[in-house]
Amino acid sequence: MRAIRAGFLWAAGQKHRQYTPRIAASAALAAALAACGGGSDSSSPPDPLQPYREQAVQWTECDPTIVGVRSAKLDELWALAGERLRCAMVRAPLDWAHPERGDVFISVMRLAAASPDKRRGALLFNPGGPGIDGLKQTFTLLKAFAQSNPDSPQGAMQLRLLGEYDSVGLSPRGTGASTRLQCATNELMRPIDTSAAHWDTPANLANAEYNGRKQAQACLKNPITPFINTDATARDMDLLRSLLGEKKLNYVGYSYGTWLGAWYAGLFPEKVGRMVLDSAVDFSGTLEQGVFGGQPSARQYLLDHLLVPYAARHADTFHLGATTDEVLALVTGLEPKVQQLLVARLTNLGYGPDDADQYLGTISAAHGLNILLKDTPQPINPDTAANALKHYVFDPANAERDANIRQQAQELLYAYTNTWLRPQPGNVELDTSQSVLTAIHCNDTPAITDPTAWAGWIRSLAQRAPLFAPGNIPFHACAFWGGPKVQKPGLEPLKPLELLFLQSQYDTATHTPGADHFFSQLPAARRIYVQASYKHGLYPYGDSCVDPAVTSYLLGESPTQRETVCQGHPLALDMPPQRRAPAVPTYRNPQQAHKLIDEFKRGLLPSKLKP
Known part of the structure; x- marks a missing residue:
């Protein structure tokens, strides 16, 4: 218990100072200085931000569900943290340059x-x-x-x-328990092909442009959207x-x-x-160039220089090929529709080595699904394909790995069915996280606005990252935003x-x-x-x-x-077989x-x- 008390949990009977009296005292001192001539000159206009700086923050007991989840273990830790753990709602101006426009609220723990x-x-x-x-x-x-x-x-x-x-x-403005942003409209999204083979067609680029325009319109209809930007969040901090x-x-x-x-x-x-x-x-630089411009080549580099060689070194485990050329050929030789779904999965599995085996297992799953779909009578019946998948052998030497890869293949088949066989168009609707991501990317820094230049930029990225660059196509809303809102x-x-x-x-x-x-x-x-x-x-x-x-x-x-x-x-x-544990x-x-x-x-x- 000594370590617990020294760290996270509240020691019985210990009292911790509160901030509210300190803030109130500061406000009183400021008022006294002003009254005595020690503050702003009486001829100066009042500072419209002063009420925000002098607000009394009420630190109260946190509702355990404020983090969005609840469990017996969380409740136990929450209770033991006691008075040390407190939450508050801080009032900030919606527009820091024009505070008369109203407030947002920032949730703090x-x-x-x-x-x-x-x-x-x-x-x-x-x-x-x-x-x-x-x-x-x-x-x-x-x-x-x-x-x-x-x-x-x-x-x-x-x-x-x-x-x-x-x-x-804290929940930054626009997110979580703070004032939230959401972008949505009734119009339907149009399908986009992000496969390396088929993305660069006039019809596909027109669909991407349509979706980007509608996403921008959906966000800009929300009156708080211009004020969800990094400059405002930094000032909130x-x-x-x-x-x-x-x-x-x-x-x-x-x-x-x-x-x-x-x-x-x-x-x-x-x-x-x-x-x-x-x-x-x-x-x-800009977010468009620094994030969207850099990610495709980084993903291609990871595949080519780290994970493909890893698969080749352990060919007896992954069964993807004994050389890097053989492993890469499995990916580049996939039917474009399967390849598109695989690349999306690899993108989401490319953020840390804990997912390395699943990353390569997903390639095995896509390869097996690709073979199965080629052997399935046309037009493809999803139920027939799903039944065939139950009997497909991915790894005859390892039953557990075989089952895991089959599960990934079933997920790919489900995505294939919903994307290509039975597509269900959805509304232009971004959840809170996606809405804030869009607003900040578009509000912070300039983006390419000319459709021809934008398509040319994707083509230049595709020269360095042919598999991953087309994944940038859906990120097109900033072209129709009207430019950044901050400097x-x-x-x-x-x-x-x-x-x-x-x-x-x-x-x-x-x-x-x-x-x-x-x-x-x-x-x-x-x-x-x-x-x-x-x-x-x-x-x-x-x-x-x-x-x-x-x-x-x-x-x-x-x-x-x-x-x-x-x-x-x-x-x-x-x-190494015997990794040395710390003493x-x-x-x-x-x-x-x-x-x-x-x-x-x-x-x-x-x-x-x-x-």
Whole structure:
């Protein structure tokens, strides 16, 4: 229990200070100074933002369902956290430039520092997206750190984080329990072919243009859409910093959260404390070029240079071919309709090595389905194909693997049926996460607006990434948006800041060339670089290189060298037979902690627009 009390759970009888009196005292002091002539000049117009800065934040008991899920284990942890865990709703202006237009509300969760006498400030987490709710994700990571073992050097540092920081998560504007955005209309989406063989036709490009226009119209009909942007979210974060009584913002941002962190640093460089940018988007460019322009080649590079060689090295397990050429031929030789569905699956499985075996198993599933469909009488009857699939043998030597691949093949057949045989058109309707992703991509930075130029851009991407570039076709709404609604800050304010970057070599969501370019322009920054890994969202990584460096940085000790290179975890079948376990485990219950960390990491995966 000593470790629990030092970390996540509330010690019996302990009282933690409340922020509301502190805020009220600050407001009273400001009023007194103004009355005595110490505030603004009486001839100056009133500051329309002052009511937001002086609001009294009511920290109350959190409703356990505010994170969207509930379980007996969650309720237990929630109850034991006691008064340290509190929630609040912060009022912010819808339009920071014109606060008279009304308000939005930002939902915030705070786990107060376990050791108030050692408290160093508040640490804000953002899991990226854009469009991901930060409440559940932050709480999941904190639950994992609560399992830290105080007898382990790394575990002890993680407990220090929980002891010395107030850990803060929020639903960024537009998401979660905050004021939400949703884009929808009655019009129906038109089908789009994203296969490498058939995407570049006038009819297909016209359908993509139609869908993009309708998505943009659906979003822009919502009056809050122009104000769902990174500039507004960064200002919301600074408002929260002020209301928490903090001089500096300490921050850990993942993926899009690095873009948000960089934007905050560009606006408020003097208020940046410890800032970790994990899996970084190139802030020197546009989101269209930096994200959509970089992801296809990164996905192709991962397939060609890491996972195909892995399959060839272990041909007796994967049965995809003994050489890289043989493995690639299975993918490129698929019938285009099957290939399109496979590539979509590979995209979603390309964010971390835990899915490597499933990634290659999905190729086996698509290959088997492709053979089966060729042998099925035409026109294809889905029921006949499904019955044949039950008897198809994918791996005669391994019954468990055979069953797993068959399950993936059945899912591909289901998608094939709904996409090609019995398509059911749906409304132009984006869920909250997709709506926010669209709004931020289109509001933040310029996009290609000319349809001919846009198609030419996809063709240029396809030269480097023939399988994955056509997947960009559905992301066309920004062409009809009317341009960005905010101005991105420049890099100059970031150059003196001691930011800490993390990047894996084969990251497919925030591609490494873009991350390299961003990092190279910030001479005071430091970076942890992980070789031979494609983990998107590295911290905590579960090693003796990444985790100590990042945790030490958050506790005040920066790396001495500009870049630290760490070796990535081997893929499962490349793992040494007897991997040496640490003498003292980092977590008291490693299995439970690793499950929580895996849940946290999977929650970082970017939302996808519906094609």
